[in-house]
Each structure stands twice: as C-alpha cells, then as structure tokens.
Amino acid sequence: xxxxxxxxxxxxxxxxxxxxxxxxxxxxxxxxxxxxxxxxxxxxxxxxxxxxxxxxxxxxxxxxxxxxxxxxxxxxxxxxxxxxxxxxxxxxxxxxxxxxxxxxxxxxxxxxxxxxxxxxxxxxxxxxxxxxxxxxxxxxxxxxxxxxxxxxxxxxxxxxxxxxxxxxxxxxxxxxxxxxxxxxxxxxxxxxxxxxxxxxxxxxxxxxxxxxxxxxxxxxxxxxxxxxxxxxxxxxxxxxxxxxxxxxxxxxxxxxxxxxxxxxxxxxxxxxxxxxxxxxxxxxxxxxxxxxxxxxxxxxxxxxxxxxxxxxxxxxxxxxxxxxxxxxxxxxxxxxxxxxxxxxxxxxxxxxxxxxxxxxxxxxxxxxxxxxxxxxxxxxxxxxxxxxxxxxxxxxxxxxxxxxxxxxxxxxxxxxxxxxxxxxxxxxxxxxxxxxxxxxxxxxxxxxxxxxxxxxxxx
Amino acid sequence: xxxxxxxxxxxxxxxxxxxxxxxxxxxxxxxxxxxxxxxxxxxxxxxxxxxxxxxxxxxxxxxxxxxxxxxxxxxxxxxxxxxxxxxxxxxxxxxxxxxxxxxxxxxxxxxxxxxxxxxxxxxxxxxxxxxxxxxxxxxxxxxxxxxxxxxxxxxxxxxxxxxxxxxxxxxxxxxxxxxxxxxxxxxxxxxxxxxxxxxxxxxxxxxxxxxxxxxxxxxxxxxxxxxxxxxxxxxxxxxxxxxxxxxxxxxxxxxxxxxxxxxxxxxxxxxxxxxxxxxxxxxxxxxxxxxxxxxxxxxxxxxxxxxxxxxxxxxxxxxxxxxxxxxxxxxxxxxxxxxxxxxxxxxxxxxxxxxxxxxxxxxxxxxxxxxxxxxxxxxxxxxxxxxxxxxxxxxxxxxxxxxxxxxxxxxxxxxxxxxxxxxxxxxxxxxxxxxxxxxxxxxxxxxxxxxxxxxxxxxxxxxxxxxxxxxxxxxx
Ligand SMILES: Cc1ncc(COP(=O)(O)O)c(C=O)c1O
Ligand SMILES: Cc1ncc(COP(=O)(O)O)c(C=O)c1O
Numbered sequence: 001x002x003x004x005x006x007x008x009x010x011x012x013x014x015x016x017x018x019x020x021x022x023x024x025x026x027x028x029x030x031x032x033x034x035x036x037x038x039x040x041x042x043x044x045x046x047x048x049x050x051x052x053x054x055x056x057x058x059x060x061x062x063x064x065x066x067x068x069x070x071x072x073x074x075x076x077x078x079x080x081x082x083x084x085x086x087x088x089x090x091x092x093x094x095x096x097x098x099x100x101x102x103x104x105x106x107x108x109x110x111x112x113x114x115x116x117x118x119x120x121x122x123x124x125x126x127x128x129x130x131x132x133x134x135x136x137x138x139x140x141x142x143x144x145x146x147x148x149x150x151x152x153x154x155x156x157x158x159x160x161x162x163x164x165x166x167x168x169x170x171x172x173x174x175x176x177x178x179x180x181x182x183x184x185x186x187x188x189x190x191x192x193x194x195x196x197x198x199x200x201x202x203x204x205x206x207x208x209x210x211x212x213x214x215x216x217x218x219x220x221x222x223x224x225x226x227x228x229x230x231x232x233x234x235x236x237x238x239x240x241x242x243x244x245x246x247x248x249x250x251x252x253x254x255x256x257x258x259x260x261x262x263x264x265x266x267x268x269x270x271x272x273x274x275x276x277x278x279x280x281x282x283x284x285x286x287x288x289x290x291x292x293x294x295x296x297x298x299x300x301x302x303x304x305x306x307x308x309x310x311x312x313x314x315x316x317x318x319x320x321x322x323x324x325x326x327x328x329x330x331x332x333x334x335x336x337x338x339x340x341x342x343x344x345x346x347x348x349x350x351x352x353x354x355x356x357x358x359x360x361x362x363x364x365x366x367x368x369x370x371x372x373x374x375x376x377x378x379x380x381x382x383x384x385x386x387x388x389x390x391x392x393x394x395x396x397x398x399x400x401x402x403x404x405x406x407x408x409x410x411x412x413x414x415x416x417x418x419x420x421x422x423x424x425x426x427x428x429x430x431x432x433x434x435x436x437x438x439x440x441x442x443x444x445x446x447x448x449x450x451x452x453x454x455x456x457x458x459x
Numbered sequence: 460x461x462x463x464x465x466x467x468x469x470x471x472x473x474x475x476x477x478x479x480x481x482x483x484x485x486x487x488x489x490x491x492x493x494x495x496x497x498x499x500x501x502x503x504x505x506x507x508x509x510x511x512x513x514x515x516x517x518x519x520x521x522x523x524x525x526x527x528x529x530x531x532x533x534x535x536x537x538x539x540x541x542x543x544x545x546x547x548x549x550x551x552x553x554x555x556x557x558x559x560x561x562x563x564x565x566x567x568x569x570x571x572x573x574x575x576x577x578x579x580x581x582x583x584x585x586x587x588x589x590x591x592x593x594x595x596x597x598x599x600x601x602x603x604x605x606x607x608x609x610x611x612x613x614x615x616x617x618x619x620x621x622x623x624x625x626x627x628x629x630x631x632x633x634x635x636x637x638x639x640x641x642x643x644x645x646x647x648x649x650x651x652x653x654x655x656x657x658x659x660x661x662x663x664x665x666x667x668x669x670x671x672x673x674x675x676x677x678x679x680x681x682x683x684x685x686x687x688x689x690x691x692x693x694x695x696x697x698x699x700x701x702x703x704x705x706x707x708x709x710x711x712x713x714x715x716x717x718x719x720x721x722x723x724x725x726x727x728x729x730x731x732x733x734x735x736x737x738x739x740x741x742x743x744x745x746x747x748x749x750x751x752x753x754x755x756x757x758x759x760x761x762x763x764x765x766x767x768x769x770x771x772x773x774x775x776x777x778x779x780x781x782x783x784x785x786x787x788x789x790x791x792x793x794x795x796x797x798x799x800x801x802x803x804x805x806x807x808x809x810x811x812x813x814x815x816x817x818x819x820x821x822x823x824x825x826x827x828x829x830x831x832x833x834x835x836x837x838x839x840x841x842x843x844x845x846x847x848x849x850x851x852x853x854x855x856x857x858x859x860x861x862x863x864x865x866x867x868x869x870x871x872x873x874x875x876x877x878x879x880x881x882x883x884x885x886x887x888x889x890x891x892x893x894x895x896x897x898x899x900x901x902x903x904x905x906x907x908x909x910x911x912x913x914x915x916x917x918x919x920x921x922x923x924x925x926x927x928x929x930x931x932x933x934x935x
Pocket of ligand 2: 047600602603604676709711748756760761
C-alpha cells in the first residue's frame with residue numbers, strides 16, 4: 001500500500017466543480033508570475049509597495065515553553081522574515097509555513113505531500129476555506145449531506161449557495177453511518193446524488209462527540225460507492241468536515257482538543273489510505289483553538305484540483321491570508337518543532353478536559369433527571385436535552401426567557417439543525433466561563449428547568 | 460439657495476439630507492437580501508449584560524494560547540532622513556501584552572476591532588467630513604476583501620455596472636464572476652471621460668435598468684497613474700445624482716499623492732460639500748481605503764466608509780464567509796496609530812508620498828533617457844507607483860487576434876498600433892525584462908499597445924537597466 005497509493009485522476013473532479021469554479025478567470029497579474037520568475041529577468045510587473053516605507057523595523061515575541069510553563073521562549077523575526085510578513089505574499093500561503101504543515105500532515109495523518117495527488121493551502125481561518133470549498137463544489141439545487149446537528153456557522157454558507165441540504169443524524173458515536181447508508185441506498189434514481197458530506201469528526205460542534213472508527217470506515221466506504229467527497233473539519237484535535245456525496249469534507253478544528261480515554265481514532269484523511277484509492281476527503285484544520293483565533297490561520301488538505309479552485313477564489317476575493325501572522329506562526333513552529341507542538345496541544349486538551357470534568361460534576365449534581373447528555377470527549381461544548389415534559393421538543397423558549405431571566409445564557413439547539421427544526425437540545429460552552437462560575441451557571445439552569453416543568457404541570 | 464441670508468441654511472449639512480434606508484433596497488442584490496444572520500452572533504448583545512454567565516459562544520480560552528508578549532519597533536513619523544531611521548531615538552518600541560494581547564489573539568467583531576473602527580471613523584470624519592448620521596466604517600482583510608463583498612452586495616446576475624477602462628486588473632475576476640453586464644467607460648489624462656460617461660447614460664436603452672454602480676480608482680489609478688481632476692469628479696458626482704448610481708471609490712493610493720497642485724477632494728467628501736439644489740440626498744458613495752500601501756500589505760487591513768445599509772450587507776457576508784479580518788493585525792495597526800495620533804499618521808503618509816516622488820523623479824529621468832526618442836508615449840504620474848506607457852511596437856511583432864467586444868466609447872485605435880502582450884511575451888522577456896501588458900487591465904481583454912510599468916521596488920541601477928532592455932526590445 002505504502003509505495004503505490006492509488007489516487008483519483010484530476011479529471012475525476014470536473015463533475016464536482018461548480019459552474020462558478022469552472023468559469024472563474026485567473027488573476028491576470030498572478031498569471032504572469034511564472035514568466036517573472038525566469039532567471040535574470042528584471043521585473044517591472046507587480047505593483048508591490050516598497051517595504052522601506054513601512055514603519056516597522058523589528059518584531060519579536062515570546063511564547064510559553066510547553067515543556068515548562070515558567071519559561072518564556074523569545075523569538076525574533078529575522079529581517080527577511082519581517083520583510084516577508086509585511087509584504088504581499090503567495091495566494092495559498094507562505095512557503096515556510098506550507099513546508100512545515102506538509103511535514104506535519106505526513107507525521108499526523110501519514111500522507112506524503114508529493115505523489116499522492118493532494119496538496120495543502122492556507123486560508124484566513126478554516127471558515128474562509130470551508131466557504132470557498134463549498135462555493136467550488138455546490139451549484140444551486142445540488143444535494144449535500146450535512147451531519148446533524150451541525151456547526152451553526154456553516155449553515156448560512158449552504159443556504160447562501162441554495163444547496164439542497166439532507167440531514168444525517170449523529171449520536172454519541174458521531175455521524176450515524178447506518179442512516180447515511182439508508183439515505184443513499186434509497187436515493188431516487190432520477191435525482192443526482194449528493195456531491196458532498198460535511199462532518200465534524202472530533203469534538204463535534206455542538207455535540208462534543210467524536211466519530212468512532214467503525215462509523216468512519218463505513219462513511220468512507222459509502223463515499224467510495226456513492227461517490228461523494230467528505231469535508232472533514234477539526235477544531236480541537238484539529239477538526240474537519242466532509243462534503244459532497246462523493247467527497248467527504250471533514251471539518252476538524254477540534255482534532256487536537258481530543259481528551260477521550262481511548263486512543264484517538266485516525267482521521268478520514270488517514271483512513272482513506274485503506275480504501276482502493278484516495279482522493280475523496282477534503283480536510284480542514286485550524287489554529288484557532290490551539291494557537292490563536294485572532295491570527296486567522298486555517299489550512300485545507302485534499303485533492304489538488306479542489307484546492308486549486310479554492311486558491312483561484314482567494315486570488316480574486318481577498319488575494320491571500322495575512323502574511324504577518326503566517327510568518328509568526330511559521331517562526332514559532334520552526335522553533336518548537338513537531339514534538340513540542342504536540343506537547344502544547346496536549347496541554348490545551350488537558351485544560352479543556354479539566355473544565356469538562358468540573359462541568360460534568362455540576363451537571364450531575366444539579367441536572368440529573370432534568371436533562372440528558374453524553375459527556376464530551378473533545379472540544380468545549382456540552383450538548384444536552386432538556387427534560388421539560390414528555391414530547392416537548394423545544395428548548396428555545398426556556399433558554400430565551402427563563403434561563404435568561406435567571407442570568408444564564410446558552411444556545412438553543414435549533415441553531416444547529418440545518419433545516420431549522422425545533423429541538424429540546426441546548427449547547428453550553430465551557431471554554432471561557434470562570435471555573436468558579438460553573439456551579440452557579442448550572443444551578444441557574446436547574447431553576448429555569450424546574451420552573452418550566454412546574455408550568456407544564458410536571459413535578 | 461433661496462434663503463441665502465440665513466448663514467446656517469446655506470451650509471451643505473443643513474441643505475442635504477441623508478438618503479433613507481429604503482433607498483438601498485433596490486440596490487441590494489438578492490444574495491444580500493436573503494442572507495440569513497448568524498444565529499450565534501445575533502445573541503452577542505445578550506451575553507454582554509451584567510451578571511449574565513455566558514455559555515453561549517465557543518470562544519477558545521485565551522489562557523491556552525502560547526503567546527506571552529509581542530514587541531514591535533516602529534520608526535517615528537517625525538524622524539529626520541527620508542525613511543531609514545538615523546538613530547535609535549527615532550525608534551519607538553511598542554509592547555502588546557496583557558489585555559491587548561488577549562484581544563489580539565481572540566475572535567473579534569465582523570466589522571473589525573471596535574477601537575480601530577472608531578479610530579478610522581475619526582480619521583474619515585476629519586479627512587472626508589462624514590458624520591455618524593450618514594456613514595459608518597467597516598474593516599476588512601484588505602480592501603480587496605471589501606471590494607469583493609461590496610460588489611456581491613449590489614450586483615445580481617444581469618445587472619449593469621460601469622467600470623473605468625483601463626481598470627485595476629485585480630477587480631476584473633471579481634465582477635466577472637458575478638455575471639453582470641460590464642460597461643467600460645473611457646479615461647484620459649484627467650480621469651474618467653465625462654463625455655464617455657454621459658453618452659453611455661444618455662444613450663442607455665429605454666426600459667433597461669440603469670447601471671447600479673460606477674467603479675473608479677481616483678488617485679494614481681492602477682494602471683494609468685492618473686489622478687482624476689476636481690472638475691471631472693464634480694461632473695461624475697452630478698451624473699451619479701442625475702442617473703442615480705452608486706460610486707465605488709477605490710482609493711488605496713489616496714495618501715500617495717505627490718503632485719504640485721492641491722489635491723482634489725474625494726467623492727465621499729464632495730458628496731457632502733457640494734450642495735445639490737435638487738436635494739437628491741447623501742449616500743451614493745462607498746469609499747475603500749487600505750493600509751497596504753502605507754503600513755504593510757501583509758497585515759491585510761483595509762476599510763470601507765459609506766451608507767450603513769450596504770455595510771450591513773457586507774458584514775453579513777463576512778460573518779458567514781470568513782468571520783472577521785485578522786484581530787492580530789488590527790491590534791498591531793491600532794497600537795501604532797494610537798501612539799502616533801492623527802498628526803503622526805499624517806506625518807508618516809507624507810513621508811511615504813515623498814519617498815514615491817523620489818522614485819518617480821528618478822524613473823522619469825530613465826524613461827526620458829531610454830524611451831524618450833519616439834519609442835513610447837506616456838504621461839508622468841503624480842501619485843502612486845505606475846506608468847501607463849504606449850509602446851511603439853515594431854511591426855515584426857504580429858498582432859494576435861483576440862475578441863474585441865465593442866462597448867460604449869471604446870475605440871479600436873490602439874489595436875491598430877500593436878499588441879503589447881505578444882511583444883512582452885516574445886521580445887521583452889527574451890531581452891530580460893517584464894512589464895504588465897495593458898490587455899489585462901481591460902474587462903474585454905482588448906488588444907492594446909499599452910503596458911503598465913511599476914517602479915516601486917527598483918533602485919536606480921535597476922531602473923536604468925530595465926528600461927534600457929525594454930528600449931532594446933523595442934528596437935529589435
Ligand atoms: C466546526 C467548526 N468549523 C470551523 C470553525 C471556524 O474556525 P476558524 O475559522 O477560526 O478556523 C469553527 C469555529 O468555531 C468550528 O467550530
Ligand atoms: C486599485 C486597487 N484596489 C485594491 C487593491 C487591493 O489592495 P489590498 O491590499 O488593500 O487588498 C489594490 C492593490 O494593488 C489596488 O491597486
């Protein structure tokens with residue numbers, strides 16, 4: 001397997017690309033860059049500003065050592081790094097960062113950056129890349145499979161593209177591959193099959209659930225048979241999502257925020273190597289949950305023609321990701337190296353695990369019998385069902401009125417249902433709440449639920 | 460004005476009302492009008508209430524971020540010497556620590572970091588006379604990001620928009636993807652040709668909806684280097700009022716004006732100061748500024764100023780497409796701007812403009828030397844970093860045939876005088892020099908003898924050698 005990984009040819013992806021992606025014109029200036037690179041050629045081409053006019057003369061920063069938190073590691077950008085950070089740069093990410101990330105994807109997912117038909121591109125957060133990937137894949141009316149409940153931030157993207165969203169249930173073990181199978185096997189003959197599946201396989205937002213190995217394998221098998229692309233998103237382990245019913249799009253920003261008891265499952269991106277051929281997974285990673293959200297750096301890894309379509313969109317819509325934050329991250333990662341970076345992510349996931357434990361203890365103390373939940377194994381969310389009365393399927397009024405009056409606010413679950421159905425579920429985030437406030441917040445929730453039960457005549 | 464005796468009544472502020480919200484509904488695209496609000500962001504306000512325990516948003520805990528401190532050294536805008544600081548005392552050290560650092564590392568608002576947004580609004584108030592009643596500011600990841608969102612907010616497939624010809628090449632793929640009808644408006648040495656614009660509008664087919672927008676780069680235009688004259692600006696503004704179209708004023712080179720004459724006012728400010736006897740209201744100009752050419756392109760910070768309804772639609776786009784511009788870059792910019800204040804900012808941009816004037820003067824000298832003797836024609840720019848040059852292309856370069864869509868006011872004169880694209884690809888590159896063929900600046904991709912030459916990065920030796928090679932290629 002290792003030496004002859006079969007991957008899908010470029011032409012395979014033509015049918016997945018949207019009309020917009022296929023007709024997008026290249027940026028006229030960026031198209032001449034290869035000619036400009038001819039050795040010896042003097043360029044009067046690009047309209048870059050002169051760096052001498054920029055006011056910054058040096059920049060340095062300090063980071064905590066992941067090995068010993070009492071030690072700060074100072075990092076000074078070299079003049080060349082600073083100049084790179086201040087100037088326009090490559091559409092798909094600066095070379096130093098891309099090189100580090102390529103080596104990283106190989107270590108983490110066992111995928112080689114060369115000769116496997118995939119490549120990587122940096123974006124302004126994974127949101128930017130998911131938006132562009134969906135725009136590259138979906139024409140109005142196209143069907144797509146959406147893990148449900150689903151990260152609320154992507155639903156308006158799918159709506160804006162006029163996608164025909166097909167919900168696929170998820171439970172404590174992640175996306176229900178059996179439901180997926182049923183949907184696909186009963187798909188009407190005369191209707192084009194879904195192109196994409198969007199899923200958050202680690203510490204799903206909002207459910208906090210991590211898809212099990214069996215589920216992942218079944219999803220991949222279905223992706224091959226029914227030819228869809230998986231959009232895989234990670235946020236916490238790094239997370240990703242799956243799209244297109246031939247492409248899986250795992251959105252995985254929580255990949256590195258996995259803190260479950262059993263060893264971590266391989267990503268779709270890694271697992272697809274066990275399939276007869278690779279090329280159906282488009283994976284989204286993000287540094288937002290582990291280094292900083294304000295730097296706006298995410299990256300996408302997957303079939304080269306799809307990543308190319310994303311880059312073309314970038315070249316016209318916003319030119320590139322911020323050079324400065326890329327240079328800072330590249331300098332940091334080069335300084336740390338792979339092992340130290342992993343040590344850092346372990347610290348971050350342990351941080352959230354501890355909060356999960358505190359929160360779970362409060363939930364058990366105050367909400368036993370009043371709510372149902374599975375304790376999350378990754379990420380920063382509890383997803384729980386309010387038990388108001390039998391058959392009550394709406395958490396929104398309790399949260400928006402009662403809980404709000406009692407001084408606590410969480411997110412009603414309906415925000416996470418792609419087609420907007422009511423639900424008795426609620427998402428509570430435990431990331432930034434002060435640890436000492438956790439008990440009080442859950443106690444207030446209890447009061448709100450009790451009051452609602454009383455009004456409903458349940459004692 | 461009839462009541463000219465009352466001094467208060469004659470000021471433009473009183474005479475002109477801001478256009479009502481409803482005015483914009485016929486301008487906003489279907490995509491903008493049907494975009495759903497982000498369900499999480501709509502609850503942000505509630506979360507900020509005192510005593511409320513927030514469990515709403517999934518913001519990561521900043522304690523998990525590894526950064527402890529960021530330190531920048533910044534040149535004083537008042538330092539002697541052109542741009543290189545002479546001594547350590549010309550350097551100011553700025554630390555980003557504590558709450559500032561936590562903010563820089565965290566998610567922020569779709570419209571930008573509030574304190575930076577406010578700083579920029581104050582600048583816009585002073586520079587262009589906007590007020591809170593008639594405009595606000597939104598920050599984007601570079602002005603390109605905002606241009607993309609502004610066009611998306613306005614243009615439906617099939618709508619007509621007007622674009623300068625030639626225009627900024629980077630905007631062409633953006634508007635192209637929106638499948639609209641693009642009407643090219645000719646330009647000359649003073650900017651947009653008023654006859655071309657007026658003729659286009661006067662001869663507009665009956666029953667066909669008028670163009671919604673005019674897109675223009677008014678200072679040191681990319682690619683022509685031309686700064687639109689005041690007279691032309693006034694003409695265009697009158698036409699915008701008469702035919703009711705919006706003006707997208709894309710002005711990243713505003714601060715790079717170094718001409719001898721007084722600088723012409725922006726469309727944004729003219730709309731507020733030039734009284735309209737017919738009282739057709741303020742709110743047709745959307746202005747784009749950028750830190751890219753004066754601060755650092757790699758930060759990706761630009762801002763738009765104009766009618767709230769359009770900016771709201773753009774922010775809605777941001778909240779689904781990329782959430783926000785980078786917080787880190789915004790805090791870096793904010794710390795420097797706060798330390799300088801508006802006077803320091805002005806001193807800095809004056810210095811930058813002066814730097815480009817020095818480059819322009821040197822470049823002009825070599826242009827005269829190498830291309831002066833009939834090999835090319837040009838107009839010397841008094842802003843920004845581009846020369847738009849008509850090459851006298853040798854007849855040995857055969858013209859490749861490309862479709863030449865006929866549009867209002869376009870003329871085929873250039874086509875007969877040579878094809879700079881073929882010339883660049885086969886002659887110039889072989890001769891060791893590359894310039895931007897003019898065709899990429901035309902929406903219709905027409906054949907043209909013009910090229911855009913950028914002088915921003917070159918030292919004198921490179922200017923000399925680059926232009927010498929170009930002149931040799933022209934003689935071949
Ligand atoms: C599942 C998921 N995907 C994507 C994102 C966007 O993250 P970013 O754009 O900051 O990388 C988030 C952020 O909350 C998320 O939870
Ligand atoms: C006319 C014009 N508009 C917009 C831009 C984009 O600039 P920014 O870096 O602010 O996105 C440029 C950059 O070259 C430009 O020349």
